[in-house]
Amino acid sequence: MAKAQYTEDNIRSLDWKEHIRMRPGMYIGKLGDGSSPDDGIYILLKEVIDNCIDEFVMGAGKTIEIRIKDNEVRVRDYGRGIPLGKVVDVVSKMNTGGKYDTRAFKKSVGLNGVGTKAVNALSSNFRVESVRDNQIKVAEFELGELISDPAVEDSSKRKGTKVSFVPDPGIFKNYRYRPEYVVKMLKNYVYLNPGLTIDFNGEKFQSTNGLKDLLEDDMPAEQMLYPIIHLKGNDIEIALTHSRTQYSEEYHSFVNGQHTTQGGTHQAAFREGIVKTVREYFGRNYDASDIRKSIVGAISIKVMEPVFESQTKTKLGSTEMGGGLPTVRTYINDFIKTQLDNYLHKNPEVAEKIQKKIVQAEKERKELSGIRKLARERAKKASLHNKKLRDCRVHLGDSKNDRSLETTLFITEGDSASGSITKSRDVNTQAVFSLKGKPLNSYGLTKKIVYENEEFNLLQAALNIEESLEDLRYNNIVIATDADVDGMHIRLLLITFFLQFFPELIKEGHLYILQTPLFRVRNKKETIYCYSEQERIDAIEKLKPKPEITRFKGLGEISPDEFQHFIGEDIRLDPVMLDKAMSIEELLSFYMGKNTPNRQEFIINNLKVELDKVEE
Template sequence: KVSFVPDEFIFKNYKYRNEYIVKMLKNYVYLNPGLTIVFNGEKYYSENGLKDLLSENINESDRLYPIIHLRGDDIEVAITHSKTQYSEEYHSFVNGQNTTQGGTHLNAFREAVVKTVREFYGKNFDASDIRKSIISAIAIKVMEPVFESQTKTKLGSTDMGGDYPTVRTYVNDFVKTNLDNYLHKNPDTAEKILKKILQAERERKELSGIRKLARDRAKKASLHNKKLRDCRVHFGDTKNERNLETTLFITEGDSASGSITKSRDVNTQAVFSLKGKPLNCYGLSKKIVYENEEFNLLQAALNIEESLEDLRYNNVVIATDADVDGMHIRLLLITFFLQFFPEIIKEGHLYILQTPLFRVRNKKETIYCYTEEERIDAIEKLKPKPEITRFKGLGEISPDEFKHFIGRDIRLDPVMLDDNMSIDELLSFYMGKNTPTRQEFIIDNLKVELDIIE
């Protein structure tokens, strides 16, 4: 039995996020089939290892074919393709550690899948067409692994240890033998994979002209456009101990971005300024990312066109006003990420910035309040007659004040997916054309003032 009580002296303003703990515990049971872990009375158990991990992460209706599950002595692999997701998605593990940034084992796996598929079909398909929409998991065991960072999120070892060859050779040989055998034994799956590759190839060729124009625009924009105010350190700089702090704030308009820009840490914090409301991209093809200037520049700023491996910032923070327009922009941005880059959310990179609604002060002390309850407590503390300011937007907050809200005491709400609903269901319900159903949902879930007071 393990119990944990945070030390309030060290963990100020802490909040439990059960979703994070549950995700870690689920990974442990996937990696140890048969193990049961009980967390706050809830049982977590897996019988089929990484196959269960993929089952949990992709709905059966969205799988192009049944999950391919391959096991060896010190390796386990699960593979499928999504019908709707554009990007590649990988879950990788070494000796039970979730290597969220991949490493030599994941590079070898991606390479092995491409090589095996090319040899099986006897065609030199483009690697990006083979891996488009792939969702897979790999777990290996390595003797005395060497990780590239203190957090052990990226494997640096090239050797498996013992009598084994290199990590690359071992993974390559395993995938080549077992995936090739599986495709020969399951012609239906092999046919579906071939159709998916050919479809990806057609789409890539259709996009190539638009993509070139968009890249040229993005290059010009990076030279002349002030949308992105970059920082010095980036997420990919694994040798820099501050790479995990790297943050991109996405703001609405120049007034908000101006306050953040003047008060940010230029080493690790970058700012991207939106111009008005982004497009509702639900149901649109990837073509729109290149045709729409805002989305194209945001994709270029994050450097995620090819894969999440090149992501330039560990934290992507939506920093909009706490009003109806700000909420709408937030929703449209989340839709963009869910539609085209869901792994940004799945890997825990997307956040909402909390900013204070009120400032309560007297001549001696200033208190920033994020809720109505905090405002009431602050008025009581600073009575008899404190000065109360209501912040309507981020642009109203001076740079001197803003540094308090994006520094050490920054408050971020992670954007997380609900396991009970697929991305497609989520987007079609909230962003689709089912207006009457959504209206009923809003009416049924509306919080009236009496509920809030109670």
């Protein structure tokens, strides 16, 4: 066989928009359809908002208006406006922007001059208008191509910048913006920027107390062991408390206003600083895990020229604060040592509650240690030949792999369903964990059960979340069960397990339900998979006169060849979300507690609808 020639003809230089459209993952992480909070459509929105935030930080414009309707996004700020002669360049020339001039933007979020260019290239329509000095400049693009560039005109509008865009449906398949994810993102912006108002579709978001407000919104007051400790300094703000009910630690971390969902050097230093300070305050060498158990904390720092481990900036890699300051670790440790120690001396009643919590955690850990050891040995043996887990090659922690955000663990029931998924999955990013029948109802049980129950222990080991969420191996955890009564019960039991022991998995948007088709409608030319009765009616109408209609009763019936349609790029996922109005305890006792008239009524009203669907 002749070797392929490698000559000058093989070397290709792509222009800026071609490269972004060919390799979108390098710029915005994964694509997705909007069912996950880190899907590309939210990154596009974030990139535009980041520029408005930078204006606010520089003291220009206190309000940002955002409208999302029919997948068209409009973002308007009242900042200084892009310099009129540079409007086209700023949104269409790589490495062009004001962030390179540190006199204009000191500790900015968008530092690589890529943000709005990526939005432009990945939008079917993109329009920017800038108003300053009573003049307006407008430019319009399609797929990154300039289609309208009128001259500067006089204007009486308020100064600032307005960007409108529609994500390209050719790249983002069947997408829609979920308001819950947008609201969560906007709330983080206002927590980090007290004094800023964000108006989203007519609803206004503001914060007075920064990270303190974040924790208060995150957790009902009755679940807090003591009032939130809120400490602020130059370039740093922290807030923390212990939860009365939560087993694991939970952190919200930010750098220059960027939500670092995968942590990084600042989050590690925050955890370390708390442990050191508490040990020194009490003069006891308490175990770090006992000190941190049930902590819910938030940290925000500002760094000169931060280095992130990926373009989507979810993990801080910087070790330096910049501007002549010590390292990130030293800076955070010194701040916590001084400020938290002062706080504990001034509030001995809080210190006493923390100490009691540590002693209780130590007691529980020692009681668990024997059983934990046995469980680990079992898990070690099982992981060598773990029949339950068919792993994938890439994992969430692989920061150098731009597909790490696609990593998915499917939790299936029974051999036939897991067999179909295993044969049709993408072995690079999709793993399968198969259950034997119904898992245990863990409602009201202690953490001991996670180690005693082999299935739960192996699931915890597969996810690698025993100590904290930082080492989670898969970005998406997908419950893939049949759409019948048994499948729904398994779903509920699994959600109970996660709510009871790892609620932050759900809070951070990692848990989903896989939607699978109820019907297949086909003729000799075309096959349509239908996820609802309405889709079935539409498909019959489209493929008439007499299409063949198949009703899928369970996942095991679907052949591996067909299954790849449902877990590939057209995958449909329903995120499992927490209702802010109901605490986790209320939620669990309602669904999994003793039968109450309220619950019976709820099940009769809701499950009947689902059963009708199943029986059709």
